[in-house]
Amino acid sequence: MPSPHRERVICTMLQNFTYRHEEPFQLESGEWLPYIELAYTTYGKLNESKDNVIWVCHAFTGNANPSEWWNGLIGSGRLFNPEEHFVICANILGSHYGSTNPLSNNPETGEPFFHDFPFLTNRDVVLSFDKLREHLGIDQINTLMAGSLGGQQALEWSISQPDIFKEMILFSTNAVHSPWGIAFNESQRMAIEADESWKKRNPKAGIDGLRIARSIALLSYRNYETYNRTQSRDEGQINFFRANTYQNYQGEKIQRRFNAFSYWSLSKMFDSHDVSRGRGSLADALALVKAKTLVIGISSDVLFPVEEQRFLAANIPNATFEEIDSTYGHDGFLIEFEAMTKAIVNWRKN
Structure with a gap:
């Protein structure tokens, strides 16, 4: 008979799995993937009544371990902890971290998909999540x-399957991706295209362009005040600024952990986001959400400005909007853990 202490250790351990859907998987575009694999993690233990499920959707270049990049919200002693909750997070289709992506093997050719990887939308991702949910035997989240x-995907899922979710918490997201956001993504893709290696069928194709693309992205994730505070220049300085070093460091960092094909594919996924597609107006689509919803925006976010979160809260039934005052811009939803925790706790009290 295992000791109570050992049982607790087992239940709170982060576990990694891969779900494989062997049948052809039809995409919103009409194209097909011959199969799909989803790398996912679980953290905690599903209780007998199966009412402690916390499903987390990761952001652009995130992975399936939210206790790594959201460790102020998820983890032992945090608001969403494995002692009480069963946390699930799946790496999205197209991403670099274990799920089917452009570097996965195409059984029709015997080599990676590379540039032939089909176009994905958030609706394709949500459908794959639902396949995983059914595989795990989870009826309610x-x-x-x-x-x-990830917030775009959560919103899409709550509209397509409204009866599954009791509550939803959205951070720094929108109902439709803006021309402003699309322009940032296109500029990043242009950087990848300008890399002479991009046309090669090689896992490292476009890797130098990816470095520049990430540097462009950082400008939308932070803002003027953030750079003034974190990358300030020294008095009398005329060259070799902190901002120079920071941009290069971030570009080199993404080169070590991601690939240009996945980056390209997921940026196009961003652009396609529009919950009203085939559903009438944005208001019509958002009215389909049944989950009690908290929408959190960051005051200085220039990529997903708070007007977009206010719109969500105004059009989702039983929704509440909370604005967090922060100078960290879009990245605030990955940093302002204390304020986000407080907002969630207060919302749940009401």
Whole structure:
């Protein structure tokens, strides 16, 4: 008979799995993937009544371990902890971290998909999530929570399957991706295209362009005040600024952990986001959400400005909007843990 202490350790351990859907998977575009794999993690233990599920959707270049990049919200002693909750997060289709992506093997050719990888939308991702949910035998999800690209997917899922979710928490996201956001993404793709290696069928194709693309992205994730505070220049300085070093460091960092094909694919996924597609107006689509919803915006976010979160809260039934005052811009939803925790706790009291 295992000791109570050992049972607690087992239940709170982060576990990694891969779900494989062997049948052809039809995409919103009409194209097909011959199969799909989803790398996912679970954290905690599903209780007998199966009412402690917390489903997390990760952001653009995130992975399936939210206790790594959301460790102020998820983890032992945090608001969403494995002692009480069963946390699930799946790496999205197209991403670099274990799920089917452009570097996965195409059984029709015997080599990676590379540039032949089909166009994906958030609706394709949501359909794959639902396949995983069914595979895990989960009928109800207590809390669906996500930010940015993941927030778009959570919103799409709550509209397409409104009876599954009890509550939803959205951070720094929108109902339709803006021309402003699309322009940022196109500029990043232009940087990848300008890399002479991009046309090669090689896992490292476009890697130098990816470095520049990430540097462009950082400008939308932060803002003027953030750079003034974190990358300030020294008095009398005329060259070799902190901002120079920071941009290069971030570009080199993404080169070490991601690939240009996935980056390209997921940026196009961002652009396609529009919950009203085939559903009438944005208001018509948002009215389909049944989950009690908290929408959190960051005051200085220039990529997903708070007007977009106010719109969500105004059009989702039983929704509340909370604005967090922060100078961290879009990245605030990955940093302002204390304020976000407080907002969630207060919302749940009402």
